[in-house]
Amino acid sequence: MADTPEWVRLSDQEVVLAARAGREAAYRELIRRYERPIFALLFRMVRDRELAEDLAQETFIKALNAIESYRPEFKFSSWIFKIANNAAIDHLRRRELDTLSLDGSPHAETPEAMQATALQIGARQESPLDAVEAKELGGAIEAAIGRLRPEYRSCILLRHVEGRAYEEIAEILDLPLGTVKTYIHRARNELRLALAHLREA
Amino acid sequence: MTPVPGPHLTPEDLDAWLAGALAPAAQTHLAGCPACQERVDTEREIIALIEGLPLMSPAAGFTDRVMARVAVAQPLRVSTLELLRRRALASRRSMAVAASLLVLVAASMAASVIWTLGHQATLAALGGWLGTQAGQAAWLGLRWVASNFIEQPWFADVRTLAASPGRLGIAAALALVAYLSGVLALRRLLALPTQRVAHAAV
Structure with missing residues (x-):
């Protein structure tokens, strides 16, 4: 089976079954499907590009090496997001992070490192004016999300960036459904207050 | 000022509104309540901002770096059959050996079935004798253990x-x-x- 077109038609469950049967291409397909959402979630949780990449690698290595223990009755996406979220929460518990810097990792020590770890915004920008506006708004929302409690951050990112249902978020985070809803409402409320000055302007 | 009917929107109402499923009573309230209208407008803006966050990708070569540390599953059945297939098809000589072995195994299985069908009485007698011997051995063993224990x-x-x-x-x-x-x-x-x-x- 070739690498892309045939795999695209298969569900996650079918790809996992192929991986269990020893198909390396199936492993690569699972990484292709989830590398961006997992990396984006981890980046916005830990706010450090290099660290997010390390945690994303750790997540995939852990999940794929344990592919035989995955239970197909659950969604693969829930399983891998759960592993990623646990990795991020474990890290955050061990280390208090600084505030978000759009100009690069707070741990970067050289200008090159700052550049290399800077948040890449611009894929959807059209003109210099749009770019400035988008950077200002995007930066403000990124910063405001970065200041949320980690639990609120996980919930709001899974809900509005990844588009996961409340029930799936509850499964990923091992939280009651009501708690997930409360966290998301509180997070949106905090974001509304944090961005009030921009809206007024 | 005209009083606005019903209570202000709850967080659940906001979710329903976002999903396009706001109850009629709440819709009536929303239409006449500037505070709730501002609230839903803000909510929509915040969500649009979050949903508009830039897409992100890990650095190039991510998949290869992950795969370098992943052990691809090798089910025993698959790996054994694959190994046998490779060895058998390696050369003409190995193919001839594999074919001979296959014929030998098939012939011995057929011979065994034919012999069994023709000697059912012998097999029954052999089974009975083996059962008696096993029972005696078990009884002797039990007696030996008990006498050792008592001593x-x-x-x-x-x-x-x-x-x-x-x-x-x-x-x-x-x-x-x-x-x-x-x-x-x-x-x-x-x-x-x-x-x-x-x-x-x-």
Whole structure:
């Protein structure tokens, strides 16, 4: 089976079954499907590009090496997001992070490192004016999300960036459904207050 | 000023509104309540901002770096068959050997089935004899174990202990405590480390 077109038609469950049967291409397909959402979630949780990449690698290595223990009755996406979220929460518990810097990792020590770890915004920008506006708004929302409690951050990112249902978020985070809803409402409320000055302007 | 009907929108109402399923009563309230209108407008803006966050990708070569540290599953059946297939098809000689072995196995299986069908009485007699021998051996073994047990110097003490239910209970309780202590000690000794690895090195 070739690498892309045939795999695209298969569900996650079918790809996992192929991986269990020893198909390396199936492993690569699972990484292709989830590398961006997992990396984006981890980046916005830990706010450090290099660290997010390390945690994303750790997540995939852990999940794929344990592919035989995955239970197909659950969604693969829930399983891998759960592993990623646990990795991020474990890290955050061990280390208090600084505030978000759009100009690069707070741990970067050289200008090159700052550049290399800077948040890449611009894929959807059209003109210099749009770019400035988008950077200002995007930066403000990124910063405001970065200041949320980690639990609120996980919930709001899974809900509005990844588009996961409340029930799936509850499964990923091992939280009651009501708690997930409360966290998301509180997070949106905090974001509304944090961005009030921009809206007024 | 005209009073606005009904209570202000709750967080659940906001979710329903976002999903396009706001109850009619709440819709009526929303239409006449500037505060709730501002609230839903803000909510929509915030969500649009979050949903508009830039897409992000890990650095190039991410998949290869992950795959370098992943052990691709090798189901025993698949790997064994694959190995046999490769060896059998390696050369003409190996193909001839594999074919000969296949014919030999098939012929011996057929011969075995034919012989069994023609000698059912012999097989039944052999089965009966084996059953009798096994029963005798088991009985002799049991007698040997029992006589050895009785001949032990501590057997008289065990009998005395068994005669007194109180002592027997205490002895059983002590044995249980010792067993559980041993199990707990082993669990502590054999527990896996729980600390997770913070960074997966490339």
